[in-house]
Amino acid sequence: MSSALVTGGAGFIGSHLVDRLLKDGWEVTVLDNFSTGSFENIKQAFETGRLKIIIGDAKTIDLTEELESVDYIFHMAANPDVREATPSVHFQENIVATLNILEYARKIKAKCFVFASSSTVYGDALKLPTPEDYGPLKPISLYGAAKLAAESLVSSYCYTFGMRGVSFRLANIVGPRLTHGVIYDFINKLRENPKKLEILGNGTQRKSYVWIEDCIEAMMHVLKSLEGLRYEVYNIGSEDWITVSEIADMTIESMGLSGVEKVFTGGVDGGRGWIGDVKLMNLDISKIKATGWKPKYTSREAVKLSIEARLRELGLKP
Numbered sequence: 001m002s003s004a005l006v007t008g009g010a011g012f013i014g015s016h017l018v019d020r021l022l023k024d025g026w027e028v029t030v031l032d033n034f035s036t037g038s039f040e041n042i043k044q045a046f047e048t049g050r051l052k053i054i055i056g057d058a059k060t061i062d063l064t065e066e067l068e069s070v071d072y073i074f075h076m077a078a079n080p081d082v083r084e085a086t087p088s089v090h091f092q093e094n095i096v097a098t099l100n101i102l103e104y105a106r107k108i109k110a111k112c113f114v115f116a117s118s119s120t121v122y123g124d125a126l127k128l129p130t131p132e133d134y135g136p137l138k139p140i141s142l143y144g145a146a147k148l149a150a151e152s153l154v155s156s157y158c159y160t161f162g163m164r165g166v167s168f169r170l171a172n173i174v175g176p177r178l179t180h181g182v183i184y185d186f187i188n189k190l191r192e193n194p195k196k197l198e199i200l201g202n203g204t205q206r207k208s209y210v211w212i213e214d215c216i217e218a219m220m221h222v223l224k225s226l227e228g229l230r231y232e233v234y235n236i237g238s239e240d241w242i243t244v245s246e247i248a249d250m251t252i253e254s255m256g257l258s259g260v261e262k263v264f265t266g267g268v269d270g271g272r273g274w275i276g277d278v279k280l281m282n283l284d285i286s287k288i289k290a291t292g293w294k295p296k297y298t299s300r301e302a303v304k305l306s307i308e309a310r311l312r313e314l315g316l317k318p
């Protein structure tokens with residue numbers, strides 16, 4: 001049995017990871033400051049009596065005082081808002097926090113550091129689908145820049161201090177317990193005004209979506225094949241992509257609405273939703289597929305399932 005620390009374990013991806021690790025018999029500790037995460041997400045896990053929760057800030061906490069040792073560290077805590085444009089927020093929440101957790105990993109001699117990175121490190125990639133060795137990496141958002149900086153720290157700690165590590169460059173992950181993103185926003189807006197839906201940009205932004213269970217399975221699958229390796233980077237995506245406008249139509253249909261006026265803001269810089277919005281994102285997943293994993297669901301299926309899940313959470317669907 002292995003032990004794990006999951007930072008951000010009360011959030012969307014983190015809480016699903018916690019469920020999976022407990023199911024597989026791991027000993028799990030969550031570190032979370034509950035800024036976007038919620039106790040509700042890990043209530044069931046907590047009730048198993050096998051989950052330890054540390055309430056604290058990844059940027060500043062001295063974990064050596066709280067948790068003597070763990071084998072694996074899954075660093076999921078972050079400010080995940082790509083639209084956030086305050087440089088210090090991304091510097092603190094996504095770089096300083098990663099450094100602090102890496103310091104803990106170094107001190108306790110953790111076996112493996114798993115980092116939740118993002119497709120946004122690629123910026124406006126000229127090659128689509130984009131493979132892990134694409135470069136030069138030119139993020140166009142502060143979020144993407146912070147993720148790339150954090151990846152570099154993880155890599156350097158692995159080589160300098162003898163840990164194993166992996167950065168997962170995630171496409172858009174969707175499913176129950178979402179805390180942000182296009183599906184979450186559209187449903188909120190349509191609940192407020194079922195006659196009109198404001199869509200950021202020109203609606204032609206086209207991206208890849210992954211069902212949460214596919215994402216967790218991908219991470220667990222890769223961990224099995226890291227033996228003997230120092231540090232690796234893997235894309236986690238699906239093989240298709242869909243437009244924001246299609247997601248709007250699917251949301252409207254799932255909510256049983258008709259005659260909704262779709263109002264496109266037009267966006268910035270050729271139809272981006274906001275400054276820093278990557279218009280086209282599709283990840284090459286050949287590297288992870290070579291390990292034997294492949295997504296069960298397409299982008300379209302993942303989005304559809306996620307809309308239904310969100311509507312159930314809100315009590316709007318049985």
Ligand SMILES: NC(=O)c1ccc[n+]([C@@H]2O[C@H](COP(=O)([O-])OP(=O)(O)OC[C@H]3O[C@@H](n4cnc5c(N)ncnc54)[C@H](O)[C@@H]3O)[C@@H](O)[C@H]2O)c1
Nearest residue numbers: 008010011012013033034035036037057058077078116173
């Ligand atoms: N959801 C996606 O589509 C997606 C895509 C690419 C990358 N990611 C990355 O995956 C990770 C998880 O994202 P998510 O979608 O689950 O977001 P989320 O907001 O649901 O989860 C983040 C969790 O981290 C916690 N947290 C934030 N700052 C913290 C801090 N300073 N100290 C302690 N806890 C803190 C939050 O309370 C929350 O529980 C993030 O690193 C995010 O950048 C997510």
